[in-house]
Amino acid sequence: MPQCAKILFVDDDQTVLDALRRGLCRRYDMATAAGPAAGLAALQENGPFAVVVSDLRMPGMDGVSFLKAAKESCPAIVPVMLTGHGDLTAAMAAVNEGHIFRFLTKPCPMPTLCLALDAALKQYRLAAAQKELVRVTLENARLKEDVERIMRHDLKSPLTTIISLPQVLRLADNLDDDQREMLSLIEDAGYLVLSMVNLSTALFKMERGQFVLAPVDVDLLPIVRKLQSVHADTARSRRLTFAVTLDGRPPVPEAFFLVRGEELLCYSMLANLVANAVEASPDGETVGVDLRREGACAVVAIANKGAVPESVRERFFEKYATAGKARGTGLGTYSARLIALSHGGDIAMATDDAGTTVTVSLPASPTTARPA
Template sequence: MPQCAKILVVDDDPAVLDALRRSLGRCYDLETALGPEQGLAALADNGPFAVIISDLRMPGLSGVEFLRRAKALAPEAVALMLTGHGDLDAAMEAINEGHIFRFLTKPCPPPILSRSLDAALTQYRLAAADRDLLRVTLENARLKDDVERIMRHDLKTPLTTIISLPQVLRLAENLDDDQRDMLSLIEDAGYTVLAMVNLSTALFKMERDQYVLDPVAVDLVPIVAKIFAAHADTAENHGLALELAVGGRPAAPGKPFLVRGEELLCYSMLANLLANAVEASPDGGRVAVDMRQAGDMASIAIANQGAVPPSVRDRFFEKYATAGKTKGTGLGTYSARRIALAHGGDIAMATSEAGGTVVTVSLPRAL
């Protein structure tokens, strides 16, 4: 977009203004104002201006007060101050109080004033370029958010078809058991993708502190068991033991461990943390989950015998913090903590070379 190059000169001496018009008017887009009141009127009526030059000593309003008011009318303009030789203290006050870019002593030779004006115009253009870059960045971010929202919304229509068609086809009488199992796999996959779309929407709202939790009693035992089942092949290949305990004892069949939350979010949070634990555990090690109750809160400790790399220990829950994973995004622990915080809980991590890593989730109990 075109950038302003207009310059406003304010002085209470007509002779000074005439001299500046003669010396600078052919090289710059110059406008003059006789005194601070005319200067404020020019800013309001004839702006925008890139540079404002003001005398320090003027009747009615001082140059400092004039530039303070000018800043409200033209916040992006660069201000220069003209002072007498005896006004050094006042000039320093003007710099501190009026956000002055540069001050010049009177009488100021035209070459020095021209160089100062060129520097001020450069400063204005650099600031304008920064503002344009920020505006474009924000617009691109908003556009990205809009596209992602549209995609999340539009994905649900074909997913509904993917989920419903197996239900219809399963009614046919000429299907064998293998075919029915395949239809069930298709249906389960559709539900999984739909859950991922819904989860991404929830995380999007959490990022903006707009998510409204709808908590119910959630049993974490079958959730962890399902996640362990998903990692069974990896555990077998690497000789890993996957252990689930409640209160320090092996989880008893049919005995729930209830927290207050949303099942999909709890599943996603624990799936991310357990996937990290399995990947980080050395061959022949163990990944152990121990659930305990502590007052109104529940704790879920996830332990493995691998240590978090020193380079990411202080940034473990930060976005994009990852090390040693060729396909890692650094979003797993970040999103897990966002989910825990949305539930009114939190996640902490402790790690050492000797003791391995323990990630502890705290969530409200379902009382």
């Protein structure tokens, strides 16, 4: 991106402007304006300018007021002021107010003026480079969002085929049970990927405060039982015990625990938290999930005997906060917190040498649970 390097000198004394032009025209791309009105017109008609140098004492508008108006008209300019010795107090006040980059006293030696102009041009280039970096960063962020949005949209079409084809094939009469089971696995995998695509869209909206919850009654007990089966192989290999309780007691098969929310989001939130608990638990210990009613809240407490590393305790729910995980991204607890908050609930973590408990509070359904 080409950088502007033009300098505008504004003074009501034409002899001063002529002297500046003779001394500086070979070194700088410069223009002059006789007085503040001509200076403001030059900014609009002959710009852009990188630096504006103004005299302080001018009829009609003093240099401070002129440079302030110039800055409002062209925010990118770097203002410099020339002043007589008797005007130092006013010049210092202007600098302290943040309107002026540098002030120089008259008469100003050319080497001193050149050093000030070079510094002002450098300041302009730094500010321009920073502005360009912000612009490119925002543009790349928008491009990334557009690409992700397109991918989420375009993935749904082939997923619909993947999901519907096994349903059609299962209608055939010449399939055995194993083949039907494989078709069911393909269908389930398609639904899982579709759910992940939909979930990423929801999380994207949550981060931007654009998500609108459509709550229904969701039974968390089947979700917890499914997660228990998901981690069954890991539990066996590491001799872990998986304890699910409803109000402190094992639930009977017909028990339920209802919250107001969206099932996919509740599943994703609990899946992340249970997976973290299983991974953090020492071998041979117990991972517990207790569901209970506390006033208008449905509370889910997920506990294990491992302690959260001190390096991430204060940042446990922050994005990319992770420690000691070979494949950890630090997004699981972050997304869990987003989901809990989007449901009008909350999430908290307590840890010490005895273990860790993550507690999720969600709005309860009027009929929250049928205990054992």
